[in-house]
Structure formats: structure tokens, C-alpha cells
Amino acid sequence: MTSFDTRYNISDATHDNRMHAEPPGLFATAARSRAPVAPAEETMHRVSSAADRGVSLTAVALAGFLLVALVGFVATVTLGATPAPAAEYRLTVLHVSDLRSRLEPVTEAGAACAAEDHQARRCYGGAARLAARIKAERAGGGNVVVVNAGNALTGSPFYDQYKQRAISDTLNLMGFDAMTVGDRDFVDGTQMLAQFQQTARFPLLGANVDVQRDPHMRDRIYPFLATVVGGEQIALLGYSSEQLIERARPAGVVRIERIETALQRWMEQLQMMGINKVIAISQAGRERDREIAAAIDGISVIVGAAPDPAGGKVARYLTVHKGPKGHPVLLAQPDAFGRSLGRLDVTFDANGVPKTWHGDALEIAEGGAEDAAVKAHVATLSAPLATRSVVDRRPQPAPVR
DSSP states (O other): OOOOOGGGOOOSSTTTTEEEOOHIIIIIHHHHHOOOOOOHHHHHHHHHHHHHTTOOHHHHHHHHHHHHHHHTOOOOOOSSOOOOOOSEEEEEEEEEOOOTTOOSOBOTTSOBOOHHHHHTTOOBOOHHHHHHHHHHHHHTOSSEEEEEOSOOSSSSHHHHHHTHHHHHHHHHHHTOSEEEOOGGGGTTHHHHHHHHHHHOSSOEEOTTEEOTTOTTTTTOEESEEEEEETTEEEEEEEEEOTTHHHHHOOSSOOEEOOHHHHHHHHHHHHHHTTOOOEEEEEESOHHHHHHHHHHOTTEEEEEOOOOOGGGOSOSOSEEEEEOTTSOEEEEEOOOGGGSEEEEEEEEEETTSOEEEEEEEEEEOBTTOOOOHHHHHHHHHHHTTOSOOOOOOOSSSOOOOO
């Protein structure tokens, strides 16, 4: 069984309003492979070791309960009480999608900016500006999560020159809490994606992506991240397109399950855990997200993949759909290439149903503030690059979303 790892415990000064359980290492492996459960004394040893490293016992207790629930172990874990649902709970979701390794500002179409583009202020995005905006939105306080809906790899000279390490190092500096895997993340195969996962300080999600028979990616993609934010339990649940293999043609052993089948199974587990505020992070496209919203009970919010950049900016950031029981399901999409940062503010009732909401795609435009550390990091990477041409390394173009 994979050991408890503190990489995803983000209760530091930057993220002092929440603590993360470590579902990837502690319970997702058992859920996927049905591995034997550790004896009680070993479980307690893990808890003691985690506490010694500064990991919240409440987080460990939640992970221990998940281990019980997912593999049918009959023992009871009583390391800490789970929070009671609040009568009203507010959450801010900051989200991006389809960065495609664009670390420097780009045009609306995603091309590298020429001098005349900068002069005409036609450049958007850039990791340094995006990081600064994320930091500024966090600084406003409240309960905040920052998520990435995938397709972070391939697509620029940064990836062609440095492969996955330049992207993971940059995303680490930006402070993401979780990322769903997309087809572009698989283009160079499971070995490359495993190297990305090993250096990322956030979990990779994909409830319908099965890599358990792959020697490189086994136990490295997880269905969801259960966490406590502002004293309330929430779950970040990832899923990807059913055309992932067709689009990426990855080297490795990858199986894609029908989204509804996978989500129904994992939503049942979340219900057993008493978590009723579920934020889905999707790389499946708007049409499939609409179908998921109508079919899967219990999902409150879906932050989706960016639409095809050939269509220009997002026409409508937020749409509201009805779930199976008539409850609202919020579907939000940012622009591709980091041209905007999605911000969705939601107030939930005690049953996890959205009561009020508002949101927008915050444009990351020329002249915006830049994060100094990210700017210096990208400048170091950029200096040796001989070309700025944007490269699309997928074997076929992305479908219109």
C-alpha cells in the first residue's frame, strides 16, 4: 500500500484556511486495486508518523475512514469527528483549463506575441500574470480552492525544449490544489505523465481514467480529492473525455470508462463519507458536461474545459442546468491558454445545494501585475529557446467544444 505523503498537505501560510487529506496515497490505491487493508496497528503507526510530520489528524481520520469505506474493512476509525454541515457555506473556485504549456503571453488565438501585438495590447495570459491574479484573488479571504481542468502539457516551445518539468515547476509556483488529466497530457505517453506527476505538488484526478495496469502511472491518478476547506468537507472530482485515447494515442496501458458509470460509483462513496459539496473538474467538453449535470445526482458545480480557442473568447462563462432532482448545477468555462482566470462564488445550503452564485472569466490582459518569482522562472526558461513557434503535438485537432 502506498505510504502517506505530505505533499498535498497545504496548510501553510499561503493556504492557512484549509487542510488536505491525502486520498491519493492512502485510499485511492485500495479503491482502484482492492489491495489488502493494513492492520489496525499499522494504520495507527501511519497516523503517528503523519502527526510527527505536521499533518492534521482530522485529515488523516478522513483518509482512514475512506480506506474503510472503499475496501469493506469492518474496523472503525475514530481519530477525529468529521465536521457537521453548516447551514450556509460559501466557497470560491478559481480555475483554469487548457494552458497547453503557454507560459508567456499569447494572442487571442494562442500564438506567440510579436512586438506589434504587445504594442497594440493584444496579448493575454502568461504564467506570471496568471499567478499574480490567483494570489490577489486568494488574498481577498474566504474559502478558496484553485483547480486546473487539464491539458496543461504540449503545445509550445517550453514543452518541446524542457518537457514536463518546466510545466510542473511553473504550476507548483502558481499554487494549484488539484488537476484533472486531459488528452494532451497523455500525448507523450504514460512515462512522461508519470514524471510530471512525480514533480507536481498537487494530485492528478480522473475518475474515469484507469491506469492501474500501466507500470508508470499505476496509483498516480485518483478519482477525487476529499478535503476540508473552512471547516467544511468538500470533494474535488475529476473526469476526462471518453475520446482521450483516440485523440492522444498514448504509449502505455490506459483504459477510459464511460463517465456516468465511473461518477456514479465514486459519488456513492462520497455520499457514504457524508460529503455533499462536490466540485467536478472536467476535461470532457461542454456538451458532455451538460449531460453529466442532468444524469449524476449530487454534483453541485462543474468547472469545465476551455472551448475551442478558434472560436475566440468564451461567449458565456456560466450556465445553470438542472440535476436529476431539479437542483441547480453550475457549469463554468474559462478561456484557453490562461487568457482568463475563472472565478465562481457559490453559497451552498446544508444539503450541498447551491443557493446563490455569481462568477466571471477574469481577463488576464497586457499590463496586469506579474508575480516576481514566476516571472523570473519563466524568463530563465525562455532565454535559451531559439523559436517561439507554437507546436500542437496531438495527432488530430481538438473537437469544437
